[in-house]
Amino acid sequence: xxxxxxxxxxxxxxxxxxxxxxxxxxxxxxxxxxxxxxxxxxxxxxxxxxxxxxxxxxxxxxxxxxxxxxxxxxxxxxxxxxxxxxxxxxxxxxxxxxxxxxxxxxxxxxxxxxxxxxxxxxxxxxxxxxxxxxxxxxxxxxxxxxxxxxxxxxxxxxxxxxxxxxxxxxxxxxxxxxxxxxxxxxxxxxxxxxxxx
Amino acid sequence: xxxxxxxxxxxxxxxxxxxxxxxxxxxxxxxxxxxxxxxxxxxxxxxxxxxxxxxxxxxxxxxxxxxxxxxxxxxxxxxxxxxxxxxxxxxxxxxxxxxxxxxxxxxxxxxxxxxxxxxxxxxxxxxxxxxxxxxxxxxxxxxxxxxxxxxxxxxxxxxxxxxxxxxxxxxxxxxxxxxxxxxxxxxxxxxxxxxxxxxx
Numbered sequence: 001x002x003x004x005x006x007x008x009x010x011x012x013x014x015x016x017x018x019x020x021x022x023x024x025x026x027x028x029x030x031x032x033x034x035x036x037x038x039x040x041x042x043x044x045x046x047x048x049x050x051x052x053x054x055x056x057x058x059x060x061x062x063x064x065x066x067x068x069x070x071x072x073x074x075x076x077x078x079x080x081x082x083x084x085x086x087x088x089x090x091x092x093x094x095x096x097x098x099x100x101x102x103x104x105x106x107x108x109x110x111x112x113x114x115x116x117x118x119x120x121x122x123x124x125x126x127x128x129x130x131x132x133x134x135x136x137x138x139x140x141x142x143x144x145x146x147x148x149x150x151x152x153x154x155x156x157x158x159x160x161x162x163x164x165x166x167x168x169x170x171x172x173x174x175x176x177x178x179x180x181x182x183x184x185x186x187x188x189x190x191x192x193x194x195x196x197x
Numbered sequence: 198x199x200x201x202x203x204x205x206x207x208x209x210x211x212x213x214x215x216x217x218x219x220x221x222x223x224x225x226x227x228x229x230x231x232x233x234x235x236x237x238x239x240x241x242x243x244x245x246x247x248x249x250x251x252x253x254x255x256x257x258x259x260x261x262x263x264x265x266x267x268x269x270x271x272x273x274x275x276x277x278x279x280x281x282x283x284x285x286x287x288x289x290x291x292x293x294x295x296x297x298x299x300x301x302x303x304x305x306x307x308x309x310x311x312x313x314x315x316x317x318x319x320x321x322x323x324x325x326x327x328x329x330x331x332x333x334x335x336x337x338x339x340x341x342x343x344x345x346x347x348x349x350x351x352x353x354x355x356x357x358x359x360x361x362x363x364x365x366x367x368x369x370x371x372x373x374x375x376x377x378x379x380x381x382x383x384x385x386x387x388x389x390x391x392x393x394x395x396x397x
Contacts, residue, residue: 079292081225081292122296125386
């Protein structure tokens, strides 16, 4: 009887292993759902003053996304090693450019990049190569990547911040956001910024 | 002892998928689920006898460009980084080279060329690097005789793949840096950059 139980357990190990390694039957990593609150993360405060000013945060060790002085925060989970993220970088810059051209949006929509598995050196390399001006947070131990569901990269999570420091996810998807103008329109509509809220 | 066996197996049964899942961190959506998850592997499964200061063993391997490429071709004019990756279409490997691909300036500034080597055959390497969007550096196949160069460098694993290893070779053909890395992790780019800087 005991021998049968042991054989069954070994088989269970093998089946579970196979499922995990093929992804079949296993849970596909997915970002936090739209409508939910953003998982709490203690992000390292950017060392550069201009980036702290951009986020509207003070010098210190950590900050939360909800500390950002903005109505909407666009979080990009990326990796400098991810070819898709490399291709998407100019698109993200284009989106930032569109926002900068709208005086009524200045200071209301901000960006934060989280470099999954990337060191400080690696996020700096990515920033320099693509001329990225918003803060890129290194996440060498995948801490924030895990908090956000171990998503594939790039992944965009857009958060609507409330005056009460609430942070509701209004967009959450893996892959390119597509056309920057259409994406901006979608964010404005979902956040209510298009109605001047 | 017998009493212990069953609980241990139960623990293993439930822990095994967690161990395997760990390798999926940071995977680019570029590969659209086409990456074969290998799970967590023995970090290093070989022992190189090469050391810093040794003459780098010469080799010639077929490349994706169609011509065979010899290491000695670069002696006297370029520093060489040889990047052995364990296998195409696997996690970590599928992001390591795309990272190097955007860092061409790092190699150029240090008068270095990068040679990518795996034990896969050329058609596999072609499909894989195309999925990455192409790479600027030569990609060499150590497929046949299988893993001969990896073996020469002491980085052929017992299952026929190679280690995740970096060898930095100066213009005189002398090995200046060796990183036989934990196969489950990506080598830190900063370390390689620092070693390249030392050659200036």
